[in-house]
Amino acid sequence: MTNSKLQYNRNAFYYLKDGKVIACNTLSQEYYELEEDYFRRLLTASNNNSHPLPNDNINKELLEGGLLLEDKSEPSISWEGDPISFFCHQGTRILSQYTPKLSDEEVCSDFISLSSSSAKEIPARYIPEYSERIPLQEPNLDYFNDSSLYNAAKNRKTCRNFENKSVKIDLLNSLLYFCFGPIHGKLWEDFEQYNIPSYGLRRSSPSATGLQGCDAYLVALNVEGLEKGIYYYSSDEHYLYRLKNTLDDESLIYTTNDQFWAKNLSAGIFIVNDMRRTWVKDKKARGYLAAYLEAGHISQTILLAATALKLQTWLTGTFRDDVVDNLLQIKGSPCFASVFVGLGYGDNGSIPKKFIETIR
Numbered sequence: 001m002t003n004s005k006l007q008y009n010r011n012a013f014y015y016l017k018d019g020k021v022i023a024c025n026t027l028s029q030e031y032y033e034l035e036e037d038y039f040r041r042l043l044t045a046s047n048n049n050s051h052p053l054p055n056d057n058i059n060k061e062l063l064e065g066g067l068l069l070e071d072k073s074e075p076s077i078s079w080e081g082d083p084i085s086f087f088c089h090q091g092t093r094i095l096s097q098y099t100p101k102l103s104d105e106e107v108c109s110d111f112i113s114l115s116s117s118s119a120k121e122i123p124a125r126y127i128p129e130y131s132e133r134i135p136l137q138e139p140n141l142d143y144f145n146d147s148s149l150y151n152a153a154k155n156r157k158t159c160r161n162f163e164n165k166s167v168k169i170d171l172l173n174s175l176l177y178f179c180f181g182p183i184h185g186k187l188w189e190d191f192e193q194y195n196i197p198s199y200g201l202r203r204s205s206p207s208a209t210g211l212q213g214c215d216a217y218l219v220a221l222n223v224e225g226l227e228k229g230i231y232y233y234s235s236d237e238h239y240l241y242r243l244k245n246t247l248d249d250e251s252l253i254y255t256t257n258d259q260f261w262a263k264n265l266s267a268g269i270f271i272v273n274d275m276r277r278t279w280v281k282d283k284k285a286r287g288y289l290a291a292y293l294e295a296g297h298i299s300q301t302i303l304l305a306a307t308a309l310k311l312q313t314w315l316t317g318t319f320r321d322d323v324v325d326n327l328l329q330i331k332g333s334p335c336f337a338s339v340f341v342g343l344g345y346g347d348n349g350s351i352p353k354k355f356i357e358t359i360r
């Protein structure tokens with residue numbers, strides 16, 4: 001007997017591990033170890049010109065695992081991105097068919113067990129090798145009262161023409177504390193009030209896990225009161241840790257994929273995600289996606305806060321990741337940079353002058 005109505009599941013991808021083919025159905029997020037016969041059957045199913053598939057046990061099991069689908073199954077979405085982006089997208093979806101509805105009581109008990117079980121596992125902040133610890137002065141949060149939210153949002157623009165002008169450490173110190181420091185205090189008040197163990201941290205931006213998985217690495221290029229270099233900002237202590245590496249305009253431009261408009265920035269902040277803080281609560285692809293979202297929220301807070309300080313800003317999510325890893329001394333760690341926010345003084349023009357000259 002044959003079955004011509006089966007098609008292979010386009011939402012599944014395959015990889016090799018310990019001499020075996022592993023199939024991952026990105027939608028159900030289930031993994032299967034495939035014997036060769038099973039993998040061959042899928043190869044045949046993927047070939048449009050192949051003969052109808054035999055109706056045997058292999059088909060039955062592949063159907064049960066969702067790697068083969070009945071013809072009447074939902075069509076695959078049309079996707080213009082490349083295959084990697086397709087599997088990333090599918091792998092980050094949460095579908096109702098795989099998430100049974102929970103009662104309020106079940107939701108509460110999940111919440112409590114997740115918050116208390118994560119307590120023991122919260123990793124200490126990752127601090128790269130450093131040469132010096134530098135205490136910072138008290139931040140001046142009054143600076144942020146000088147501008148309305150409306151003005152900060154209206155004046156925030158991407159600037160791509162910076163002037164060689166220094167920024168005062170006092171401004172950066174206040175900016176770092178405002179965006180990464182515990183501005184609400186170190187205790188989470190309502191958790192304390194109800195005696196619920198609290199392992200989270202509050203900052204001026206929300207955090208996907210509540211554990212604040214992002215850290216700031218300050219790049220000082222032209223800062224009054226601070227030597228040129230790269231500094232890890234310890235938000236708990238309000239200290240800078242000077243890394244062994246340093247950088248200048250030219251290396252920053254190379255790092256950011258030849259975006260020459262990074263020239264003349266006074267400073268910048270790399271937002272670095274520590275995946276260990278995400279993994280405490282979520283090891284799946286959606287957690288990875290949320291780590292990027294978390295960095296995105298912080299970057300917007302930095303942009304608005306820096307604008308309130310009358311700084312001009314430029315942000316990029318494009319850089320040579322391996323170069324950044326080396327520069328920030330996070331290579332081989334579970335940390336990665338997701339966003340760079342450049343800070344300085346310029347003409348607030350969004351088109352680099354060189355572009356305009358080239359067009360002329």
Ligand SMILES: Cc1cc2nc3c(=O)[nH]c(=O)nc-3n(C[C@H](O)[C@H](O)[C@H](O)COP(=O)(O)O)c2cc1C
Nearest residue numbers: 156157158159160259296314315316317318319350
């Ligand atoms: C996630 C993200 C990544 C970005 N990456 C770059 C980049 O690599 N290079 C760049 O020059 N601008 C980058 N930008 C800035 C955008 O080009 C800019 O925000 C957009 O043109 C709108 O202009 P505006 O910021 O002045 O409103 C990025 C913005 C975001 C939100």
